[in-house]
Amino acid sequence: MARELAAKRRNENEIEFGRIVAFSDGVFAIAITLLVLNLGIDKHLTEGQIDDALWGQRDLFFAYAISFAVIGRFWLVHHRFFSEVRAFDGRLIALNLVYLGSIVLIPFSSELLGEYGGTTTAVVFYSVNLAVVVLLGLLLHVDARRRGLTRIDDRTHRETQIRSTYIAGIFLLSVPVAYFAPDVAPYLWLVLFIDPSSRLAGRGSAGDDESGRVARSGTGD
Amino acid sequence: MARELAAKRRNENEIEFGRIVAFSDGVFAIAITLLVLNLGIDKHLTEGQIDDALWGQRDLFFAYAISFAVIGRFWLVHHRFFSEVRAFDGRLIALNLVYLGSIVLIPFSSELLGEYGGTTTAVVFYSVNLAVVVLLGLLLHVDARRRGLTRIDDRTHRETQIRSTYIAGIFLLSVPVAYFAPDVAPYLWLVLFIDPSSRLAGRGSAGDDESGRVARSGTGD
Amino acid sequence: MARELAAKRRNENEIEFGRIVAFSDGVFAIAITLLVLNLGIDKHLTEGQIDDALWGQRDLFFAYAISFAVIGRFWLVHHRFFSEVRAFDGRLIALNLVYLGSIVLIPFSSELLGEYGGTTTAVVFYSVNLAVVVLLGLLLHVDARRRGLTRIDDRTHRETQIRSTYIAGIFLLSVPVAYFAPDVAPYLWLVLFIDPSSRLAGRGSAGDDESGRVARSGTGD
Amino acid sequence: MARELAAKRRNENEIEFGRIVAFSDGVFAIAITLLVLNLGIDKHLTEGQIDDALWGQRDLFFAYAISFAVIGRFWLVHHRFFSEVRAFDGRLIALNLVYLGSIVLIPFSSELLGEYGGTTTAVVFYSVNLAVVVLLGLLLHVDARRRGLTRIDDRTHRETQIRSTYIAGIFLLSVPVAYFAPDVAPYLWLVLFIDPSSRLAGRGSAGDDESGRVARSGTGD
Numbered sequence: 001m002a003r004e005l006a007a008k009r010r011n012e013n014e015i016e017f018g019r020i021v022a023f024s025d026g027v028f029a030i031a032i033t034l035l036v037l038n039l040g041i042d043k044h045l046t047e048g049q050i051d052d053a054l055w056g057q058r059d060l061f062f063a064y065a066i067s068f069a070v071i072g073r074f075w076l077v078h079h080r081f082f083s084e085v086r087a088f089d090g091r092l093i094a095l096n097l098v099y100l101g102s103i104v105l106i107p108f109s110s111e112l113l114g115e116y117g118g119t120t121t122a123v124v125f126y127s128v129n130l131a132v133v134v135l136l137g138l139l140l141h142v143d144a145r146r147r148g149l150t151r152i153d154d155r156t157h158r159e160t161q162i163r164s165t166y167i168a169g170i171f172l173l174s175v176p177v178a179y180f181a182p183d184v185a186p187y188l189w190l191v192l193f194i195d196p197s198s199r200l201a202g203r204g205s206a207g208d209d210e211s212g213r214v215a216r217s218g219t220g221d
Numbered sequence: 222m223a224r225e226l227a228a229k230r231r232n233e234n235e236i237e238f239g240r241i242v243a244f245s246d247g248v249f250a251i252a253i254t255l256l257v258l259n260l261g262i263d264k265h266l267t268e269g270q271i272d273d274a275l276w277g278q279r280d281l282f283f284a285y286a287i288s289f290a291v292i293g294r295f296w297l298v299h300h301r302f303f304s305e306v307r308a309f310d311g312r313l314i315a316l317n318l319v320y321l322g323s324i325v326l327i328p329f330s331s332e333l334l335g336e337y338g339g340t341t342t343a344v345v346f347y348s349v350n351l352a353v354v355v356l357l358g359l360l361l362h363v364d365a366r367r368r369g370l371t372r373i374d375d376r377t378h379r380e381t382q383i384r385s386t387y388i389a390g391i392f393l394l395s396v397p398v399a400y401f402a403p404d405v406a407p408y409l410w411l412v413l414f415i416d417p418s419s420r421l422a423g424r425g426s427a428g429d430d431e432s433g434r435v436a437r438s439g440t441g442d
Numbered sequence: 443m444a445r446e447l448a449a450k451r452r453n454e455n456e457i458e459f460g461r462i463v464a465f466s467d468g469v470f471a472i473a474i475t476l477l478v479l480n481l482g483i484d485k486h487l488t489e490g491q492i493d494d495a496l497w498g499q500r501d502l503f504f505a506y507a508i509s510f511a512v513i514g515r516f517w518l519v520h521h522r523f524f525s526e527v528r529a530f531d532g533r534l535i536a537l538n539l540v541y542l543g544s545i546v547l548i549p550f551s552s553e554l555l556g557e558y559g560g561t562t563t564a565v566v567f568y569s570v571n572l573a574v575v576v577l578l579g580l581l582l583h584v585d586a587r588r589r590g591l592t593r594i595d596d597r598t599h600r601e602t603q604i605r606s607t608y609i610a611g612i613f614l615l616s617v618p619v620a621y622f623a624p625d626v627a628p629y630l631w632l633v634l635f636i637d638p639s640s641r642l643a644g645r646g647s648a649g650d651d652e653s654g655r656v657a658r659s660g661t662g663d
Numbered sequence: 664m665a666r667e668l669a670a671k672r673r674n675e676n677e678i679e680f681g682r683i684v685a686f687s688d689g690v691f692a693i694a695i696t697l698l699v700l701n702l703g704i705d706k707h708l709t710e711g712q713i714d715d716a717l718w719g720q721r722d723l724f725f726a727y728a729i730s731f732a733v734i735g736r737f738w739l740v741h742h743r744f745f746s747e748v749r750a751f752d753g754r755l756i757a758l759n760l761v762y763l764g765s766i767v768l769i770p771f772s773s774e775l776l777g778e779y780g781g782t783t784t785a786v787v788f789y790s791v792n793l794a795v796v797v798l799l800g801l802l803l804h805v806d807a808r809r810r811g812l813t814r815i816d817d818r819t820h821r822e823t824q825i826r827s828t829y830i831a832g833i834f835l836l837s838v839p840v841a842y843f844a845p846d847v848a849p850y851l852w853l854v855l856f857i858d859p860s861s862r863l864a865g866r867g868s869a870g871d872d873e874s875g876r877v878a879r880s881g882t883g884d
Contacts, residue, residue: 468692
């Protein structure tokens with residue numbers, strides 16, 4: 001049916017579009033807050049045992065902090081992506097739901113990582129979960145752009161592609177590493193703090209993104 | 222009292238209407254996110270036990286995926302329905318609450334299905350829960366239309382009726398099947414991927430929905 | 443400080459006002475959805491035990507249904523109240539928070555009622571919780587009206603006062619009853635289906651609410 | 664990149680700004696509602712044990728009430744701060760996320776305080792959690808103002824600085840006290856009811872906030 005296949009323009013369906021965004025934000029907000037449920041304290045401990053119980057949870061606190069940052073970061077990227085969406089259809093909504101399904105798994109992966117941080121299974125599970133989120137996010141991005149639903153410019157598009165591939169690559173690389181050295185694998189994630197996507201995208205765009213370069217040199221970049 | 226019985230027009234009460242929709246979206250978002258709480262990992266496992274523990278939860282992961290898709294799909298339908306609502310009254314709000322009450326049960330039904338997937342009880346409980354959601358959704362739809370609160374056209378209305386009856390029928394059919402072959406019953410749900418409602422509704426509307434047909438042929442349908 | 447004491451007009455601070463309402467809606471939506479967490483199924487049951495386990499939870503299902511209806515109803519009343527609010531200040535927001543604090547307790551009271559429905563303690567706890575919600579709601583209503591923050595008319599105001607006193611009275615009456623016959627006390631709540639407030643308010647308003655009466659007779663009331 | 668570094672004006676990006684606020688409100692609403700999950704009742708108790716079980720949870724009810732008030736209060740302050748924000752950028756959003764990360768920890772700190780209220784560990788953990796929230800809130804405030812993202816006036820700014828330092832100071836002061844007298848330390852928090860910030864800020868502003876003084880005297884302050 002044409003009615004269902006045609007994309008709706010955002011500015012003509014602001015309320016309906018707002019619901020998709022609000023629903024997504026709700027899922028993000030709940031997923032990030034549920035992380036606290038991974039923390040907890042046993043009942044009926046003696047005073048001396050409390051400190052040990054908390055100290056025994058240090059990996060869970062660490063996993064809480066990482067996963068809070070990770071979900072917060074994904075929310076930001078999602079936020080930025082949807083601010084560029086001009087039109088939407090059933091397929092965008094469906095892909096977004098699948099994407100959210102991988103976000104909602106993070107509190108579980110995080111619990112696993114917090115409880116069994118030094119094990120191959122936990123590291124692999126967490127890495128694959130995050131890689132899937134990144135790749136589904138990229139799919140959402142590429143698919144929406146290809147079908148003309150966003151107004152993302154070439155340079156930002158290239159940046160997103162490079163960055164997503166880079167992040168997913170690091171996580172997937174930590175999978176084989178985790179089989180040999182599960183304790184070491186999480187340190188690989190530190191490489192994520194070096195983000196080469198903006199420079200790489202800039203170099204690639206030298207030929208076809210003149211205005212962008214001017215804008216950048218104008219701010220001393 | 223006339224004041225309470227009269228329906229309020231949506232465009233004159235956009236904020237009040239927005240609250241109903243936002244509340245519903247909130248309930249959907251929380252219900253879909255709570256699904257992750259059905260997953261979990263025991264504490265104090267040895268490294269060798271972790272893989273077994275995760276593997277032992279494969280049905281729970283499967284139930285998570287199904288129920289995420291199911292709640293997401295119900296949200297979409299609810300979303301589309303409310304985008305056509307023109308006016309609302311206490312009765313629409315009350316029916317919507319009852320509908321949401323059946324949505325919120327899904328995480329529990331899903332836990333049951335995930336833990337005891339091969340049993341008659343779990344399959345029956347899950348099937349009846351989903352059938353009730355679909356039938357309450359249909360009631361909401363039909364009641365709102367009959368009282369002039371929506372602007373849903375004839376064709377979409379017929380489609381919704383056929384689709385809802387079809388889906389509820391499949392779920393209710395899986396109840397007797399589950400008594401004889403609980404392992405097989407869930408496969409019956411695969412029939413849901415074949416959705417005949419649009420074709421059936423189209424055939425039925427041949428006589429009285431001329432403009433719709435023109436619009437469709439205009440887009441090469 | 444005058445700045446803080448002065449109420450802000452709603453139509454000049456729509457976004458700020460919207461946040462209060464959205465926050466309240468969020469709390470209602472989460473509280474109503476958390477009710478499902480009171481349901482749950484033990485692990486490692488044999489097939490024969492599952493039915494017994496579910497049947498043993500029948501009071502919890504009953505408590506789920508009652509509490510869903512109760513929170514839904516409170517949300518509706520809250521919804522209607524805030525649709526009449528014209529201005530807000532720190533005091534209204536603070537009272538609203540205290541009110542929400544009593545709403546958020548309902549999932550716990552409901553768990554207690556579901557687990558120990560036939561006991562004095564559970565019935566008293568649940569009754570007092572709901573009575574407190576109703577009385578705080580009345581306080582919110584009366585205080586906002588006395589300070590000119592709402593545009594609620596006389597008749598609706600009287601109705602709210604009568605209805606709130608009536609509902610809180612029934613719940614408080616069930617407290618002494620629960621000490622002698624905890625099994626019987628919940629049946630007292632059935633009296634709540636008879637709502638005399640609209641008739642009583644109508645009778646009381648005969649002298650000073652002429653326009654209201656005309657409007658009612660005009661619609662055949 | 665200039666695009667990313669430049670702050671976006673709120674009134675030109677109302678929807679994007681609205682998402683940040685809605686996400687924050689969602690996190691606050693969920694965190695405050697999750698507090699109820701710290702309450703709970705064991706199964707299979709005899710009637711005589713129920714009262715004891717509830718009475719044994721009196722500290723948890725107390726912690727629930729305190730933490731509900733605390734999160735509610737933080738929400739109010741956050742609410743007021745964002746109502747003054749004129750522009751936003753990635754840094755404001757990132758700081759806001761870190762701030763929310765400390766809010767989401769409160770249900771856990773509250774559980775610890777409710778279970779082990781009389782112990783040094785619980786009091787220290789709770790105090791440090793709240794002090795961190797207040798200091799991160801101050802950082803958010805000061806940083807946004809320094810970079811011209813808010814329109815907060817001098818007097819309100821000074822008040823916020825004094826109040827935040829005062830509150831964080833009380834909580835940090837209760838840390839050493841908790842090492843010697845953990846039972847006494849929470850009483851120190853009662854000092855928080857005396858809020859000297861408004862008077863101190865007023866005195867300090869005598870010289871440079873003439874217009875503010877006039878406005879105040881004009882309203883009979």
